[in-house]
Amino acid sequence: DAKTTQPTSMDCAEGRAANLPCNHSTISGNEYVYWYRQIHSQGPQYIIHGLKNNETNEMASLIITEDRKSSTLILPHATLRDTAVYYCIVRSPNQAGTALIFGKGTTLSVSS
Amino acid sequence: GAVVSQHPSWVICKSGTSVKIECRSLDFQATTMFWYRQFPKQSLMLMATSNEGSKATYEQGVEKDKFLINHASLTLSTLTVTSAHPEDSSFYICSARDHRDSGSYEQYFGPGTRLTVT
Numbered sequence: 632d633a634k635t636t637q638p639t640s641m642d643c644a645e646g647r648a649a650n651l652p653c654n655h656s657t658i659s660g661n662e663y664v665y666w667y668r669q670i671h672s673q674g675p676q677y678i679i680h681g682l683k684n685n686e687t688n689e690m691a692s693l694i695i696t697e698d699r700k701s702s703t704l705i706l707p708h709a710t711l712r713d714t715a716v717y718y719c720i721v722r723s724p725n726q727a728g729t730a731l732i733f734g735k736g737t738t739l740s741v742s743s
Numbered sequence: 744g745a746v747v748s749q750h751p752s753w754v755i756c757k758s759g760t761s762v763k764i765e766c767r768s769l770d771f772q773a774t775t776m777f778w779y780r781q782f783p784k785q786s787l788m789l790m791a792t793s794n795e796g797s798k799a800t801y802e803q804g805v806e807k808d809k810f811l812i813n814h815a816s817l818t819l820s821t822l823t824v825t826s827a828h829p830e831d832s833s834f835y836i837c838s839a840r841d842h843r844d845s846g847s848y849e850q851y852f853g854p855g856t857r858l859t860v861t
Contacts, residue, residue: 674747674836674852675787718786728840730777731850733787 635719640738643713649706651737653719656700662723664695666704667731668715675718675733678704709741745771747839749853756827756860764822764856766837772817773839777850778810781834793820817842827860834858 636654643649655664666678679686679693681702686693692705706713718736746769756762766776774795779787791801791812799812811823820839824831834857838850 669787672834672855672857674749674838674855676852677850716786728775730779730789730792731838732789735786 635721635734637717637719637734637737639735640740643706643709643739643741645711645741645743646708649709649713649739649741651704651706651717651719651739652701653704654701655719655721658699658721659723661725662721664693664699664702665720665722665731666691666693667718667720667733668713669718669736670712670715675731678717709739711741711743713739714741715739745769745839745841745851747837747851747853749835749837749856751856752854753857754859756858758828758860759826761823761825762827762858764824764835764837764858766820766822766839766853768818768839768841768851771839771841771843771851773820774817774842776814776820776837776839778812778820778822779836779838781836781855787836790822824858827858829860832858832860 663680663682665680667675669675679691681693695702716736716738718733748767750765776793778790780790781787789802790805791799793799793812793814795814801807814820834855836855838852
């Protein structure tokens, strides 16, 4: 798997956009960028994934730079319930049968 | 959406006893399930890969005789912690892969089981 680098922690005010960066400078051409999050004492939750185009769903937006060496997960209107550890994971389709490997992620703290 | 359940959600046991944790895929069949362990303030660590009808594959450093994994059906995998000790106290999480899913999320996670060994 390509290595990812994320800030250890970030703070965000409730109602504001939370922008979580991820560096994956060694990403290969067929590797996707996945984002998961883990709320305290719960299992990880899938958020979004993308290859090279920007993606948006009901939870978040994913912005991938043109060179694909970095990406940003955007929570447009953060709420207290978005406080969690966010993991950026890079993997290719041929790894579909293998386990997700988690790094340390970014701890996002949303405060009122 | 695909749902994975775990039972129990929390358990307290005495040192030296064994504890079984169940992981079920509720609305899909999972040929492959994964078991993770998470200590406080740490990330998830993969323990083993469980394949239906075959022996589990354990990660380096995980004792296969201590952490018994059985994946006897397409919807159930069990993890048994044998002769538990306080250092086995942790948050155990399973995930499952829909055998028909060729892309996208790939893995669905259970809610986790909190094990405390006294």
